[in-house]
Amino acid sequence: MEYFLQQLINGLTLGAIYGLIALGYTMVYSILGMINFAHGTIYMMGAFISLIAYLAATTIGGASVVVALFVALFATMGFTGLWGWTMERVAYRPLRAAPRLAPLISAIGVSIILQNFVAQAQGARVKPLPPVIRGGFSLMEGDGFAISLSWMQIIVVLTTLALMAGFTWMITSTSLGRAQRACEQDMKMAALLGIDVDRVISTTFVIGASLAGVAGLMVTLYYGVIDFYIGFLAGIKAFTAAVLGGIGSLPGAMLGGLLIGLIEALWSAYFSIEYKDVATFGILVMVLVFRPTGLLGRPDVEKI
Amino acid sequence: MTAALRDALLAGFVAAAMALPILGFRLVDSANGLSLAGRFDLVAWSAAIVFCGRLAVKLVLPALPRLPAPPAAFGNLRQIAGWGMAGFALVLPFLPFADRNLVDKATLVLIYVMLGWGLNIVVGLAGLLDLGFVAFYAVGAYSYALLSQTFGLSFWVCLPLAGVFAAGFGILLGFPVLRLRGDYIAIVTMGLGEIIRVILQNWQDVTGGPNGISGIERPSLFGLSFKAVPPEGQRSFAEVVGLDFSADHRVIFLYFLILVLALATNLFTLRIRRLPVGRAWEALREDEIACRSLGINPTTVKLSAFALGAMFAGFAGSFFATRQGFISPESFTFHESAVILAIVVLGGMGSQIGIVLAALLLVGLPEWFRELQQFRMLAFGGAMVLIMLWKPSGLLSHREPTIRLGETR
Numbered sequence: 001m002e003y004f005l006q007q008l009i010n011g012l013t014l015g016a017i018y019g020l021i022a023l024g025y026t027m028v029y030s031i032l033g034m035i036n037f038a039h040g041t042i043y044m045m046g047a048f049i050s051l052i053a054y055l056a057a058t059t060i061g062g063a064s065v066v067v068a069l070f071v072a073l074f075a076t077m078g079f080t081g082l083w084g085w086t087m088e089r090v091a092y093r094p095l096r097a098a099p100r101l102a103p104l105i106s107a108i109g110v111s112i113i114l115q116n117f118v119a120q121a122q123g124a125r126v127k128p129l130p131p132v133i134r135g136g137f138s139l140m141e142g143d144g145f146a147i148s149l150s151w152m153q154i155i156v157v158l159t160t161l162a163l164m165a166g167f168t169w170m171i172t173s174t175s176l177g178r179a180q181r182a183c184e185q186d187m188k189m190a191a192l193l194g195i196d197v198d199r200v201i202s203t204t205f206v207i208g209a210s211l212a213g214v215a216g217l218m219v220t221l222y223y224g225v226i227d228f229y230i231g232f233l234a235g236i237k238a239f240t241a242a243v244l245g246g247i248g249s250l251p252g253a254m255l256g257g258l259l260i261g262l263i264e265a266l267w268s269a270y271f272s273i274e275y276k277d278v279a280t281f282g283i284l285v286m287v288l289v290f291r292p293t294g295l296l297g298r299p300d301v302e303k304i
Numbered sequence: 305m306t307a308a309l310r311d312a313l314l315a316g317f318v319a320a321a322m323a324l325p326i327l328g329f330r331l332v333d334s335a336n337g338l339s340l341a342g343r344f345d346l347v348a349w350s351a352a353i354v355f356c357g358r359l360a361v362k363l364v365l366p367a368l369p370r371l372p373a374p375p376a377a378f379g380n381l382r383q384i385a386g387w388g389m390a391g392f393a394l395v396l397p398f399l400p401f402a403d404r405n406l407v408d409k410a411t412l413v414l415i416y417v418m419l420g421w422g423l424n425i426v427v428g429l430a431g432l433l434d435l436g437f438v439a440f441y442a443v444g445a446y447s448y449a450l451l452s453q454t455f456g457l458s459f460w461v462c463l464p465l466a467g468v469f470a471a472g473f474g475i476l477l478g479f480p481v482l483r484l485r486g487d488y489i490a491i492v493t494m495g496l497g498e499i500i501r502v503i504l505q506n507w508q509d510v511t512g513g514p515n516g517i518s519g520i521e522r523p524s525l526f527g528l529s530f531k532a533v534p535p536e537g538q539r540s541f542a543e544v545v546g547l548d549f550s551a552d553h554r555v556i557f558l559y560f561l562i563l564v565l566a567l568a569t570n571l572f573t574l575r576i577r578r579l580p581v582g583r584a585w586e587a588l589r590e591d592e593i594a595c596r597s598l599g600i601n602p603t604t605v606k607l608s609a610f611a612l613g614a615m616f617a618g619f620a621g622s623f624f625a626t627r628q629g630f631i632s633p634e635s636f637t638f639h640e641s642a643v644i645l646a647i648v649v650l651g652g653m654g655s656q657i658g659i660v661l662a663a664l665l666l667v668g669l670p671e672w673f674r675e676l677q678q679f680r681m682l683a684f685g686g687a688m689v690l691i692m693l694w695k696p697s698g699l700l701s702h703r704e705p706t707i708r709l710g711e712t713r
Contacts, residue, residue: 079325108642120679281495
């Protein structure tokens, strides 16, 4: 029982990170109907940028840990947002009217470029960061087994909740969110009504990339090891999360992320750690076959 | 002019900001953990390069004359080019400048051409976006390696079997996919491809896990061996033909083997487009609902495309295994699927010659620049993006109509 609870906590933390990445997928998909394949790579860059910003703030700027963490947070959000903006501007916008496959190939190209760019600029070796935030408290002491909840896990979950709340507020009650929902429903009509569609799409990419960047920061702090290849698997899993929750639905993305995190943690704990990716992909296939709209998604009505 | 200058300045500034964290600092391993080293000259360089590039694009590109439209006899020209290429491929190993290295590289390009043609059946003709094609390639390679090592079967027996196994897997994996539409198919096939790779990696007893399978039997030509000392009961190729033994013979033999396999794939595709099932694929790609109302069963038609594409990947896979003599899950990563799909899409979906061009461009050219190993993949990704931006529907996007009604001029 204790073991199960511990895995539950670990899984929820992992799931919160997947959920943050999944939000970016689901936003872009709901507006453009395209899978932004390079999104996982942006998350990887977020991890590197946050590591560099943190080190720069502590070693060069001489800031304390708390200040350095905030510097890292804002630097990561800013820089990954910029990368996301540029990516959309250079590689996707010219292809908006192109055949369906063109943006996908372009996105795969972008992710290959970014991955190798980081590998070249920072070296292919794994980058370790000693734990920044240590400690935590144990929730309950069983017979020789304590369930621990580290500060880091609390921070991950709280940050995710805060971002999620802010994000929901933005979508439901700001003019930007209204414009986004309008573009999602009908891009042409939104343009006719005076919404700058290009700007809305750019903002969507910036926000999605920033959220992925925050996820990268969390992973750097939580696991402490990153390399240039982490984006690929995390990207697929986050996409699975988005599909599982129902692509296009924001609470769905978060729910899907949590579920994927839980499944991965529990599967590794009780079955085999080697096949944990098979479990995730298996779930993706099952969901798509039996419930293609996901858990919270609305069915697509096909008009002839 | 001033507008272009301002635009370029902005682009340079954005590039500097983007490069600042990743390029401007380098993480260095030091005695007490990681530390940073500054490299701000690189940031300045990237900003300058982007500034100049943007300025050039803004000033030079509009001034260029537009390319003239292709001549009307283009279709005919394409046919001539196709025959010319096939002829060139036939004589390539005997040309004076063709050394062992070149033939080897040409063999590699031909493997990708064949894979591209196989995937073209699924993506180009049937319109099913398959991102896990490498799974069937892996099934082909492993079934040959395992059959030959366990039962001692020869390459020629295993080749059709590998195709059958791969096709079977195609049907098996095709079932869950068929109910989906569009991009979902891409993701599910990608997931299935990864599942197969993870299984190959972890099923130690059968597949050898990450160590792979080595010492795979090389093929023979009608019982003639290409080894220096032929095994018991076999004669060597060099002895029968009356040549001195040379290791090059096998390289050239393998080249012709894949050439024949690839051309067979091509011929098959060209012919099947004229059969009812081929027409049904293309009709289904254009409009599924119309097809249903005309009485075409989408499930069987799509499954046949999946199975046939997988079969050719299986052939190519067993060829790959016999050429390398060693296979491991490393060779069947998602990256391979992306390369094959990129070849099909960049070539112009459905265009057979376009696939050859794209394979030369994406596989052949990087092989040439192996010395620049570290920038190879950067250039590869860059080529994918640039070609898509330049020609969103592929290099040769013209599509030959399946059927012409009435007289054509």
